[in-house]
Structure formats: C-alpha cells, structure tokens
Amino acid sequence: MSATNTIVSVRGVKRRYRMGDEEVWALGGVDLDIVRGEYLSIMGPSGSGKSTLFNMIGGLDRPTEGQVLIDGQDVRSMDVRQIAYLRCHKVGFIFQTFNLVEVMTAEQNVMLPMTFAGVADEPAGRRARELLDLVGLGQRYDHRPSQLSGGQQQRVAIARALANDPDLILADEPTGNLDLKTGEEIIGMLGRFTREMGKTVISATHDHKMLAASDRVVYLTDGKITAIKRQDELDIAVETITDRTARSNHDRKTGA
C-alpha cells in the first residue's frame, strides 16, 4: 500500500477514559490503514470502542497513546485552528441523531460548513440547493429540521457533510434511527459517493445491511481489532445474518 493511497493511518492507538476513580481503556492498541476511496465499516457491540475509534479517525477525539494520521498529518500535533480546518474541509460527519441545527433551515444547515470555510452566502446557498437536490430532498430548502422526517433530516445531514467536498465521510450509525427502507436508501447513497465521487466512507455500525455495501469490515471487541474482512470474504456471513434477520422479523410478526 503506497503512502499516497492511505488517507487515514491509525498506529498503536490507545484511549483511556476516567470513569470516577476507575480507568477504562476504550481502545487498547489499534492499528488500521484506510485506503482512499474505500467504504469501510467498523462493526462491534456497544462498549467495544467502536465509537471511540470512529471519533479518533474524524479528529473529534485525541489518542492517549499512539498516532492518528489524516492525510499524513498527525492529529495530536495539530492546534485548534488546524483541527477546525480538518473538520471543516477534510471530513464530513453524519450522525445517528442527525444533529442538524434546530434554528436553521435545511439550506442554512448545509451552508454552515461553507460559512465556516469562508464561502460567501450567495455561492454557498447555490451549492447548498444543488446538494439538497442531489440527496433528493426536493424543494424543502426552507423547512426546519422539526418539519422534516427522520429520513429527510438524514438527507440534509448528508448534504451538509458534502458541503466542503471533503475526502472523508464519517457516518456514525447513520441508519440507527431510521426505518428499514429509509436506512437502505441512505446506505445506497453512501455507497454511491464512494463509487461516483471517490469519497472514502467510514461508518460505525451494527446494522448488518451496511456490510453488504462495504469494501471492508473491521470487527472490534473490547478495544481491539479481532478481524478485518474484505467484501468477498463476507458474502456467506452476510447471507446467514440476513436470513437470521428475516427469520426474527418473521417470528416477531407471527408473535412467536
């Protein structure tokens, strides 16, 4: 793997949290290279350190030990304005809870990262409307988050993540609060970004549907990587999981 092809490099990353008097290691030494343009999923039960690793990759948290390199730059050595630049220009975040700014319309939400980047209102507004068209929000530019459904809010969040054309899209359980069909649409959209726009998509998830769209899946347990599987190694596993999901849905419907 050549250096230019690696967009994120995680080297021996440990993260310790203090919970009262106790010290908890959320990550106990993780090494991971993420290739430009891939769709990577981080799987793991809650408490596995999945979110912590995800936050490290996005520069939302700093490691206690080890290095996180984004585009070859060490996150730990960055000052606040460099970190802000990273979050603004290089990374687009999508959250489980959408996290739109309540007081702003869909269009203003998408404009916000561009405002932070110093883009003037007029071109920012034009690009915001283009992006909202792209994610299929229709003409609801002036709707507030409270006037939109969960799926529509997540579409706005995706448009906002794309605002400054970042290389990296980080999605934290993006389908967690959505129904099955909307979730699939969102997954499809993320898959399209990697293929058509060359974005690198990293998602933390325990949604098995997301596996099918991923190029690689990283399995995390107790703060350590237990397996990294490529798409072709996954196929069989995905099928059994899908079968199991279908069966449990069936059981639920029949009241078993």
Add this chain to the structure above:
Amino acid sequence: MKQITVLPYSKVIQIALRSMRYRLVKTFLVTCCIALALAFLTYILCTNGMSAHLADRASEALQQRLAREGLLNQMRSANQQSQTSWMLGIALLISFVGILNAMLISVSERFREIGTMKCLGGLDSFIVKLYLVESLFQGMVGTLMGMLLGLILGYLDGLGRFGADAWVLIPPWELVRLLATTFGIGVALTVAGALYPAWRAAKMEPVDAMRSEV
C-alpha cells in the same frame, strides 16, 4: 499546515440574530426574566434615593407635612435604614440568581448545537463570540426594559408619597449614576451567565458536548 480562518463579527451577528429570531418566544421570556429582576432593583434604588434626600432636597411644604406625620423621623431611624439595605440586598440577590439561572439554563439546552458546530469546523472563539453577541443583545434589551419599568414604578410611588417633589428629590447626576450602575449590573450578569456555560461547552471535545444532557 492549513488553518481555518476566523469569521468576521458581521457573520457572527447575522447567525446570532437569526438564532434569536427563531427562538423568539424563549428569547423573549429570558429577556423578561432579566427585565423583572432589574425592574425590582431599579425601583428599590429609586425609592431609596428619594428617601435619602428628603432632608436636603425636599421643599419646605413637604418637610413640614412629613414632620407633622412623623414620617421624617421614622425614615431616619436605624430600623428603617437597615430595612432599606435589606431590600437592596434582596433586589441584588434576585438579579444575580434570576439572571444567572435563566442564562445558564438557556445555554445548557444548546450544548448539542455547540458540539455540532465544532464538528463542522466552528472554532471555540466563534462559539464564545456567538453567545457574547446574543447575551449582550438580550442583556441590553432586558436591562433597558427593566430599568424603564423600575423607574416608572419608583416615580409613581414617589409621586404618591411626596407629591411633585418626587421629580427633584434625586439629583440628576445621582440618577445618572444609579442608572449606569443598574445597566452595568444587568448586562454584566447576563453576559457572565451565558459566557460561562458557552465557554465550558466550547472547550469540550465536540463528542462530549453533543452527548451531554442537561
């Protein structure tokens, strides 16, 4: 390594105004809370000021009337004076607790918004400035409203007790000083009440700010 540029104040003001306009009812309620606390403080300062100057600034007719009614002596008594400082203390306390509490709550509700803005590339300083502009605006409007209400009530009370003399009892320069002090107290408390939680949220890692439930 590239750095983010600092947003100009005009942009901060634009975002702050938009936010206040959208939260109009809430903004208005918080502003009223500030106004009420300050109205009480202004009223107390006004009536105290008038009483304090009865001896040297009241007209002879009023002094005679007050002496006849025994009010003049009563107002000079130690008991009355300690009551006056009590009232002033309570008025200050109400302003402190009322305003700080209202601002703390209204900013704490927005921790998630602060975290989100940081994720999108907002600087800590932008967040602090945003709340500075919002609280300055709220503080000034609320304080002015409160001062106006307090003055009206104070002078109505004065007119009732001392007649037309009430207008001249407080010397102009003292009235100016009184108003300037109240204005300063009102605005300072509002800004402090907003900036402290905003600064704390801005210092947090964005994930922590988004997660914190208040």
